[in-house]
Amino acid sequence: MPKLIKERVPTPERSPEERIKDFKEVNLGYTWELALKEAERCLQCPKNYAPCIKGCPVNIDIPGFIGALRKYRDDPDRAVREALKIIWACNSLPAITGRVCPQEEQCEGVCVVGKVGDAVNIGKLERFVADYAREHGIEENLLREQVGEIERNGKKVAVIGAGPAGLTCAAELAKMGYEVTIFEALHKPGGVLIYGIPEFRLPKEIVERELAKLKELGVKIETNVLVGKTITFEELREEFDAIFIGTGAGTPRIFPWPGVNLNGIYSANEFLTRVNLMKAYEFPEYDTPIKVGKKVAVIGGGNTAMDAARSALRLGAEVWILYRRTRKEMTAREEEIKHAEEEGVNFMFLVSPKRFIGDENGNLKAIELEKMKLGEPDESGRRRPIPTGETVTMEFDTAIIAIGQTPNKIFYQSVPGLKVDKWGRIIVDENLMTSIPGVFAGGDAIRGEATVILAMGDGRKAAKAIHEYLSSSS
Ligand SMILES: Cc1cc2nc3c(=O)[nH]c(=O)nc-3n(C[C@H](O)[C@H](O)[C@H](O)COP(=O)(O)OP(=O)(O)OC[C@H]3O[C@@H](n4cnc5c(N)ncnc54)[C@H](O)[C@@H]3O)c2cc1C
Ligand code: SF4
Numbered sequence: 001m002p003k004l005i006k007e008r009v010p011t012p013e014r015s016p017e018e019r020i021k022d023f024k025e026v027n028l029g030y031t032w033e034l035a036l037k038e039a040e041r042c043l044q045c046p047k048n049y050a051p052c053i054k055g056c057p058v059n060i061d062i063p064g065f066i067g068a069l070r071k072y073r074d075d076p077d078r079a080v081r082e083a084l085k086i087i088w089a090c091n092s093l094p095a096i097t098g099r100v101c102p103q104e105e106q107c108e109g110v111c112v113v114g115k116v117g118d119a120v121n122i123g124k125l126e127r128f129v130a131d132y133a134r135e136h137g138i139e140e141n142l143l144r145e146q147v148g149e150i151e152r153n154g155k156k157v158a159v160i161g162a163g164p165a166g167l168t169c170a171a172e173l174a175k176m177g178y179e180v181t182i183f184e185a186l187h188k189p190g191g192v193l194i195y196g197i198p199e200f201r202l203p204k205e206i207v208e209r210e211l212a213k214l215k216e217l218g219v220k221i222e223t224n225v226l227v228g229k230t231i232t233f234e235e236l237r238e239e240f241d242a243i244f245i246g247t248g249a250g251t252p253r254i255f256p257w258p259g260v261n262l263n264g265i266y267s268a269n270e271f272l273t274r275v276n277l278m279k280a281y282e283f284p285e286y287d288t289p290i291k292v293g294k295k296v297a298v299i300g301g302g303n304t305a306m307d308a309a310r311s312a313l314r315l316g317a318e319v320w321i322l323y324r325r326t327r328k329e330m331t332a333r334e335e336e337i338k339h340a341e342e343e344g345v346n347f348m349f350l351v352s353p354k355r356f357i358g359d360e361n362g363n364l365k366a367i368e369l370e371k372m373k374l375g376e377p378d379e380s381g382r383r384r385p386i387p388t389g390e391t392v393t394m395e396f397d398t399a400i401i402a403i404g405q406t407p408n409k410i411f412y413q414s415v416p417g418l419k420v421d422k423w424g425r426i427i428v429d430e431n432l433m434t435s436i437p438g439v440f441a442g443g444d445a446i447r448g449e450a451t452v453i454l455a456m457g458d459g460r461k462a463a464k465a466i467h468e469y470l471s472s473s474s
Contacts, residue, residue: 056453057453064086065082081142108120108123163455169460183231191248198276198307253406292316299401304402305321320396322352322369350373368393418436425448432458
């Protein structure tokens, strides 16, 4: 029987006192020695059984890559090279997924070691492999080998949106020999990875380096192109053999509370875009400003709410998360909630805004909150919040609304014949093809707000389906 080590090897982290003063990464990741020690904890379950593989939405051979680290323990470069090859077979952006995936609900949630102790730290091991490979030139070599093996087939595919779904679809198609062009509305590719998730969780340098790989594979990225306006969907249809839509779910959901238009109230999308994409925290060095008062309320309990709260904290505010259910129902990753707590974000549960109250100049000064209690579970499986009629008023000068995002209906209206459901999600078949033949879709555009790895899984699946579609139609 393999020896079971119950406690995971911790990853070094910056102290809360130090990290709240800047936007640099909180978790410092494993060193080779620590990674190897953690890799030793894996029981190397047989590949046809290993629950972690099934728990991973893109089915990475997890015992395989962990086993490679152990097998070549005396030669870290070789170990990492072999491990990266195994990861890349299923996941082209491991430095990103190793950082942002909710592993506790996926691979680590079903790891057998987790039944008696801490699950193997799969996410941090994946991150280690990707970071080490980049820092030691291993990634560059492997990529060059892959590029050398590509045989171009002369067919052209357009990808709309440069988020994880579009980027993955483009990478997979390029590897199969297609000429791929991504059209992206913003001035930088990356989608939520660039404008949503802050530097302290996912350094932008990491995203940019991962994106540089796409260019090596021959993918063209045209930024500042809003499909439906800058270029029409019909024009793309004429020029390309197939199209993938990965436009995400970037429209903020805003409830029409009285007073919601007062000064000082942001959607999380605007707040995070200013902070992350426009680097407003370095104003006036960067010319986008951000105004944050002394006391900030963040409405919501998901990843977006945590990111907004921790960003506001780093801009010097006292921050409160106001959530209508309890901690147990929060959808944010456990690690992010823990980090927010350590950093001094205040949490108030079972409250929901009733109205926003302004001063004579139209600036927010307080929020009237209704107290809630929990009822029966709703369709999400979480207990539904029910208003109690009791209210409390708290003073705030800034509020950030993070109650969800939906797909952009304006874009879909510019695509004749595209079927969407009542929530604005594109309807696709089992091959991710939409109601228009040759047009595929994936990621948040078909799921509503979901996760990076699910978007990537869709991108990969759609690339295979596009390949089959174009191979059979030629
Ligand atoms: C703040 C925040 C934090 C998150 N944290 C996590 C996390 O920790 N872990 C996790 O797994 N998930 C997290 N998520 C969810 C995750 O980011 C998304 O599920 C994922 O990014 C979806 O990928 P996508 O490619 O479908 O869409 P997106 O990332 O939204 O990318 C879509 C892209 O399409 C572009 N686009 C839209 N319309 C057009 C058009 N008409 N023409 C051209 N381009 C267009 C957009 O500009 C954007 O760049 C978070 C989301 C947010 C908002
Ligand atoms: S389930 Fe856990 S112990 Fe088994 S192979 Fe996967 S990571 Fe290793």
